[in-house]
Amino acid sequence: MSHRRVAVVGxxxxxxxxxxxxxxxxxxxxxxxMALESCEMDISQxxxxxxxxxPDAFDGFHMKGEMLAEPSGGWRKPVMRNYxxxxxxxxxxxxxxxxxxSGLFDxxxxxxxxxxxSAFPHPAGAFLTIFDHTTEQxxxxxxxxxxxxxxxxxxxxxxxxxxxxxxxAVKNKKNALDHPAAQLxxxxxxxxxxNSEIMAWPVNRLDxxxxxxxxxxxxxxAEHIARRVTEKPVWVDGVGWTLDSAYWCTRDLYxxxxxxxxxxxxxxxxxxxxxxxxxxIAEPYDPFTYKELHHLEGLMLCPRGGSVxxxxxxVTQRNGNLxxxxxxxxxxxxxxISAAGLMKVAEIFWQLRGEAGKRQVPxxxxxxxxxxxxxxxxxxxxxxxxx
Amino acid sequence: xxISNKQMTKEMIEKTVTSLSREDVIGNKVITSKWEPKLxxxxxxxxxxxxxxxxxxxxxxxxxKCRKCNRIMIPPRMFCELCWRPTDEWVYVKDSxxxxxxVISHVDWKAGRLDIKGxxxxxxxxxxxxxxxxxxxxxxxxxxxxxxxxxxxxxxxxAIWKKPAEREGAITDILYFxxx
Numbered sequence: 226m227s228h229r230r231v232a233v234v235g236x237x238x239x240x241x242x243x244x245x246x247x248x249x250x251x252x253x254x255x256x257x258x259m260a261l262e263s264c265e266m267d268i269s270q271x272x273x274x275x276x277x278x279x280p281d282a283f284d285g286f287h288m289k290g291e292m293l294a295e296p297s298g299g300w301r302k303p304v305m306r307n308y309x310x311x312x313x314x315x316x317x318x319x320x321x322x323x324x325x326x327s328g329l330f331d332x333x334x335x336x337x338x339x340x341x342x343s344a345f346p347h348p349a350g351a352f353l354t355i356f357d358h359t360t361e362q363x364x365x366x367x368x369x370x371x372x373x374x375x376x377x378x379x380x381x382x383x384x385x386x387x388x389x390x391x392x393x394a395v396k397n398k399k400n401a402l403d404h405p406a407a408q409l410x411x412x413x414x415x416x417x418x419x420n421s422e423i424m425a426w427p428v429n430r431l432d433x434x435x436x437x438x439x440x441x442x443x444x445x446x447a448e449h450i451a452r453r454v455t456e457k458p459v460w461v462d463g464v465g466w467t468l469d470s471a472y473w474c475t476r477d478l479y480x481x482x483x484x485x486x487x488x489x490x491x492x493x494x495x496x497x498x499x500x501x502x503x504x505x506i507a508e509p510y511d512p513f514t515y516k517e518l519h520h521l522e523g524l525m526l527c528p529r530g531g532s533v534x535x536x537x538x539x540v541t542q543r544n545g546n547l548x549x550x551x552x553x554x555x556x557x558x559x560x561x562i563s564a565a566g567l568m569k570v571a572e573i574f575w576q577l578r579g580e581a582g583k584r585q586v587p588x589x590x591x592x593x594x595x596x597x598x599x600x601x602x603x604x605x606x607x608x609x610x611x612x
Numbered sequence: 613x614x615i616s617n618k619q620m621t622k623e624m625i626e627k628t629v630t631s632l633s634r635e636d637v638i639g640n641k642v643i644t645s646k647w648e649p650k651l652x653x654x655x656x657x658x659x660x661x662x663x664x665x666x667x668x669x670x671x672x673x674x675x676x677k678c679r680k681c682n683r684i685m686i687p688p689r690m691f692c693e694l695c696w697r698p699t700d701e702w703v704y705v706k707d708s709x710x711x712x713x714x715v716i717s718h719v720d721w722k723a724g725r726l727d728i729k730g731x732x733x734x735x736x737x738x739x740x741x742x743x744x745x746x747x748x749x750x751x752x753x754x755x756x757x758x759x760x761x762x763x764x765x766x767x768x769x770x771a772i773w774k775k776p777a778e779r780e781g782a783i784t785d786i787l788y789f790x791x792x
Contacts, residue, residue, distance in 0.1 A: 239628035246630035350722035426716035
């Protein structure tokens with residue numbers, strides 16, 4: 226496969242909060258502006274814009290991509306919006322990568338924005354219409370159910386316990402204390418997680434990421450531009466994405482095949498043969514505690530059924546052998562759907578440049594992976610980055 | 613040429629957002645404009661789900677088979693998504709099955725809390741693998757007539773139907789599944 230080398234050269238983000246006064250456009254502008262300023266580029270140097278934003282139902286506005294185009298610096302530029310549910314954030318860098326890798330554009334500003342707080346009484350209600358309107362919606366499902374359904378199956382097949390999985394929340398919320406944009410950084414215990422309100426067993430309140438408003442942006446550039454812009458480009462060495470069947474009740478939910486398929490594509494492109502040895506830092510998608518573990522298995526960073534051992538052994542701590550969600554993840558930093566996925570990409574960018582401040586993992590990591598998940602437990606989006 | 617890129621600081625991030633509270637928004641402490649959509653849709657269901665619904669009204673579950681991969685699929689579909697070819701014959705399957713996974717939910721579809729302390733039974737949705745369909749072929753439905761704490765993965769269940777006169781050709785013509 227022939228394509229040009231693409232680097233991330235800048236990144237920026239807003240603070241993640243439950244209710245932002247700013248409009249979606251104002252959030253997108255803040256993130257885009259900060260990303261450009263971080264690499265001292267001007268909007269005139271941006272050839273194309275890729276926007277990621279999740280369901281229009283959150284905003285109650287069905288021209289969301291168009292509404293976000295100008296705030297994202299897209300006036301009279303080629304702008305495209307993508308949406309694959311929770312997978313959108315990592316899909317967006319893949320989308321922008323296609324723009325630049327293809328040779329069509331030299332630069333691309335990738336902006337992901339989500340404002341969930343406009344929907345009442347709770348944005349969870351907006352998810353009812355992701356289910357099949359005839360065979361599932363009449364049962365009145367909520368998104369919490371499909372996560373709880375998947376978590377129960379995952380625990381059942383591997384014999385994992387809730388008190389083990391709860392350690393993911395403890396780790397990620399603690400990591401988020403060091404993230405300046407975080408919504409829910411906290412020192413909590415396993416007991417706090419187990420004693421928090423039961424939402425949909427086996428999911429308790431502290432197993433779940435919050436609803437959030439926020440935006441994240443990154444700047445992508447072809448190699449000849451990247452080397453002029455920065456001394457520390459972070460290369461997008463592998464991308465992969467895939468969709469599994471929307472008949473989600475037909476798949477054995479204990480294992481995310483779609484993540485494995487996407488990861489294999491990304492690893493092959495990046496020349497990675499032994500992911501657990503060659504990848505130094507990972508930001509798998511963690512909207513729920515068990516999801517981090519589920520995705521680590523799908524990313525083949527541990528054997529199937531081996532993720533809890535890795536967690537208990539401290540391997541995934543920030544100072545462990547494979548730091549996982551050193552940002553604080555969705556559980557700690559927050560979950561403005563599409564922006565949360567791109568936040569993971571930005572974290573890998575900062576970590577590989579040694580610019581993650583208090584969150585910096587030791588040992589000068591050289592290779593990182595970010596991954597997101599979405600739609601009806603069916604989308605896997607994976608990106609491999611190196612410095 | 614400058615290559616000394618700026619690093620993001622806490623001060624920079626703090627300036628990006630004005631954080632409000634729920635009271636600010638719903639209590640009109642900041643000016644908000646509100647809209648309550650009352651959109652209506654009539655969804656056509658196509659030949660596959662159309663037949664599925666008609667059979668539900670008859671108190672039966674029907675699936676469709678793909679002769680290439682030999683899967684018997686429920687809900688039925690006009691094409692096999694794996695082989696990407698038309699499906700073949702209709703196959704009646706049983707109204708019983710096995711719990712593949714389940715939930716004990718204390719919330720409704722809009723995250724509203726059920727009054728569990730007041731005696732409301734938690735919702736217990738499950739993926740139920742249907743007998744007679746291919747292995748692992750499940751549908752989403754409710755479990756009832758059992759203490760939620762006693763539901764187990766692998767439990768055998770059967771459908772409890774609405775009375776024939778009350779059925780309307782909907783997945784809710786099955787009220788729930790109960791242990792058998």
